[in-house]
Amino acid sequence: MSIYTHGGDLAAYVIVAGEGNALTLGAGAALDAWNTRTGGEQLTDLTALDGAPLAAIVSSDGTDGFAPGQIAPYKAPLPAVWLGEAGNPAAPRVLSLTVDMPDLISQVGQAATDAQRAAEAAAASAAELAASSSVDGHEAAADPHPQYLTPERGDGRYLAAKPPPSAPLTEAREVFDFTSTPASSDADMRQVYVTHNGVRRLVAWLNERGYYRAEQVSGALYDAPLVSITAHNGTGRALQIQQRGADNVRRDVGGIDKDGRVVTTDQAWVAPAAVDPGATGKYVAKTGGSLDPLGVRFDSNDIVRMRGRLTYTASTVSGEVMFTLPAGYAPTRDRMLIAPVSNGAASTIEVMTTGAVIVRRPNTGAPSDISFDDLTYHR
Secondary structure, rough: OEEEEEOOOOOOOOEEHHHHHEEEEEEOOOOEEEEOOOOOOOEEEEOOOOOOOOEEEOOOOOOOOOOOOEEOOEOOOOOOOEEEEOOOOOOOEEEEEEHHHHHHHHHHHHHHHHHHHHHHHHHHHHHHHHHHHHOOOOOOOOOOOOOOOHHHHHHHHHHHHHOOOOOOOOOOOOOOOOOOOOOOOOOOOOEEEEEOOEEEEEEEEOOOOOOOOEOOOOOOOOOOOOOOOHHHHHHHOOEEEEEEEOOOOEEEEEEOOOOOOOOOOOOOOOOOEEEEOOOOOOOOOOOOOOOOEEEEEEEOOOOOOEEOOEEEEEOOOOOOOOEEEOOOOOOOOOEEEEEEOOOOEEEEEOOOOOOOEEEEEEEOOEEEEEEEEOOOOOO
């Protein structure tokens, strides 16, 4: 944008060497404008005073109201330009300063004066505000809004802007308190991205409800999304699973121990729904001493483990129901198992989808005990 006026003054003439090196006015001479004395860039956004573009600066031929050789006023983008023979970048150049220089100096002086006055006014205003904000300038009164944030409460609540604490916290450093349940389409609370081979991938995030998520992605497929490091002499589990009961109490229900083994000991043993439900009088749960009571529990979501012993007091008959499983433990398909017998024989039993545990191979040698210790079946 051309904003500085050049030419039209006493120094704006083109002088050329004539015959015998006599200096004469160069009427009709074409000039190029440059931003430096040598080299640099040619200025092409030159205009006449009325804004009309100029391809080059041409000195007057005396027919346009200016003296022959005089450079008529024009506009340039710089306050100082270098003029040289048109079409000849190697030609010598002369400096042309804007004729707006007096106005520019006046404007700078006025700006400095205005800035000084503004600074003085600001200082006076600050002094007045300081006086009105002083203890003497306030009326002593009880805080009408004690529930609002105070410096002490602010220091305690907004710890993120302060250095990390070195003592235990009295309240959470950061709290998200949603007043409604976020939908699955709502934004995640936190996301971590990694770019590999120019592809930006999401690798870890807290979802819209704050639950942790992680995903293996190219560039680190060897990395585990979740790692728990235990101590060789530790006693705590690497992963603890708890369940909140109907009584609102959390109880351990499983996990992974410090050595990476699945924990099943939290699963409760459940007694049979009934022993000898057919009332044959032959089957009695054996208890006492170091024996486990008859029962079942889950080893995993689809493996059920049995324990305990059952005494038969008379020869068994195929199809008789020895006991029935508690609700929820029956298999989805009938399962046939081999159970050891205390008389040295083996008994074929079948766990039915109805929950009935029945005899499949008759047993003699009563009284004897059938052992269900560590028998498992796929549910």
